[in-house]
Amino acid sequence: MVIDGVIRKAAKRLTASQTPLLDARAILSFVTGTESHLLFRELTPDEERRFEELIDRRSAGEPVAYITGEKEFMGYRFRLNRDCLIPRPDTETVVENIIDTNRLPQPKILDLCCGSGCIGLSLALFIKGARVSLCDISLGALKMADENSKLHGLADRTEIFRLDVLREPLPVGFDIIVSNPPYIPSRVTDKLQVTKTEPRLALDGGDDGLDFYRVITTKAYESLVQGGVLACEIGWDQAEAVSALFGGAGFGNILVKKDYGGNDRLVRGEKV
Numbered sequence: 001m002v003i004d005g006v007i008r009k010a011a012k013r014l015t016a017s018q019t020p021l022l023d024a025r026a027i028l029s030f031v032t033g034t035e036s037h038l039l040f041r042e043l044t045p046d047e048e049r050r051f052e053e054l055i056d057r058r059s060a061g062e063p064v065a066y067i068t069g070e071k072e073f074m075g076y077r078f079r080l081n082r083d084c085l086i087p088r089p090d091t092e093t094v095v096e097n098i099i100d101t102n103r104l105p106q107p108k109i110l111d112l113c114c115g116s117g118c119i120g121l122s123l124a125l126f127i128k129g130a131r132v133s134l135c136d137i138s139l140g141a142l143k144m145a146d147e148n149s150k151l152h153g154l155a156d157r158t159e160i161f162r163l164d165v166l167r168e169p170l171p172v173g174f175d176i177i178v179s180n181p182p183y184i185p186s187r188v189t190d191k192l193q194v195t196k197t198e199p200r201l202a203l204d205g206g207d208d209g210l211d212f213y214r215v216i217t218t219k220a221y222e223s224l225v226q227g228g229v230l231a232c233e234i235g236w237d238q239a240e241a242v243s244a245l246f247g248g249a250g251f252g253n254i255l256v257k258k259d260y261g262g263n264d265r266l267v268r269g270e271k272v
Contacts, residue, residue, distance in 0.1 A: 003039050010055045023064050027054045030068040061152070065198050074122040078148050083140025084116040085202040090259040091180055093266050094233050095122045097257055101229075104175055105129045110223070112165055112179035112216060113137075115202060117145030117158075119178050123130035124154050133171065135163035138201060166215050170223040177220045180233040181205065211236060213242050217249035224271045231268040239264035 007024045014020035025036040031051045032039055043051065056068050065071040065086045070079050071160075074095055098109075106129035111120025114134035124132045129150040134145050142160055149158045163170070165181075183205040189195050195203060205211050214230065220230045226262065232253060234242050239256045246254050251269030259265035 003036060003042075006043065006051075007036060010051070013055060013059050015059075016061060017058065023058055024055065026064050027051065027058060027067060028270060030054070036237045066197070071116075071118075073118040074126070076122065076125060076152065078116050078121070078144075078152035079117045079151065080116045080144050081140055083138045083199055083201075084144050084192045085180075085198055087116060087118040090261065090263070090265050091119065091233055093257055093259045094178055094180065094231055095119055095126070097266055097268065098123055098176060098178060098229070098231055100124050102127055102176070106131065107175040108173060109133070109176045109178065109264060110170070110174045110221075111135070112163075112170075112177060113181045113202070113212070114145050114160075115141045115180070117148045117160070119180060121145070121148055121158070123156055123176075123178070124157055125152060128155065132158045133174075134158060135165070137162065137164045138199070141202075165212065165219070172223050174224055175228050177216075177224060177228070177230045178232070179212075179216055179218060179220075179230075183209045183212065183233070183235045183238060185209040194250065208241075209238065210241055213238075213245050217245045217251065221249045221251065221271055226271055228271045229268060230271075231266060233265060234267050236265070239267060242267045 010024040011020035012235045014023055017023050018169060028036045028051060031047050046246055057067055063086055066082055070077050071087045074092055109123055109130050109132045111134045117134050120132045120134045126128050134140050146160050149155050182203050184203045185208055186204050186206060189204045243254050246269040252272035254269040256264050257266040
């Protein structure tokens with residue numbers, strides 16, 4: 001069919017992409033407002049022009065999520081801008097662990113370094129009685145978290161505010177604190193392709209990548225109620241170091257969980 005030819009032609013231009021066909025389909029669906037496999041017509045001149053413009057942007061290395069302004073996470077669509085890290089399936093490990101282990105009907109949850117809000121808002125979506133606070137240092141990211149809260153009908157169960165976790169105290173009284181903080185060592189950050197397209201502010205974790213964990217573990221222990229849980233996403237090689245920081249801050253029952261790729265991805269502990 002005509003649309004298949006349009007997609008294949010566009011995909012051939014995306015030589016740097018590992019998923020050129022998927023990228024082309026996603027961009028076409030965004031332009032037309034119709035899933036590509038359900039599009040049984042030719043593109044209008046305006047659609048064709050817009051599609052070509054966006055394929056050019058993807059060919060230049062811009063991520064599809066920034067082109068379309070959204071990304072799927074935990075089965076839901078989340079809006080994002082260039083101030084937000086693009087949500088990744090690995091991060092779903094954090095959300096799934098909290099959902100599976102939570103026994104509280106109305107937990108009070110804090111999402112530190114929330115970005116687009118995908119972690120905290122997903123928890124609010126799956127734990128119907130949860131009340132979630134989301135904070136970040138980036139006003140641009142907080143704008144997206146606010147939009148996503150409203151998009152998913154969660155405004156009455158969420159609060160969103162700016163906070164510099166490295167320099168300011170945390171609110172207190174939370175049952176659960178979750179965080180996907182910056183954790184890439186500074187010396188590595190500039191060498192990564194991701195830094196060219198996604199915000200360094202959300203990636204750079206200091207000289208050894210552990211700056212945020214040193215602060216978060218201590219402040220979270222003070223912020224949590226007795227028996228409360230801290231759960232942090234980590235880099236694949238950081239489980240031992242981050243677990244030690246959890247223990248040093250006073251957390252017990254420390255657990256490391258792997259993502260679906262088999263890499264260490266989560267450290268969690270309880271305030272005992």
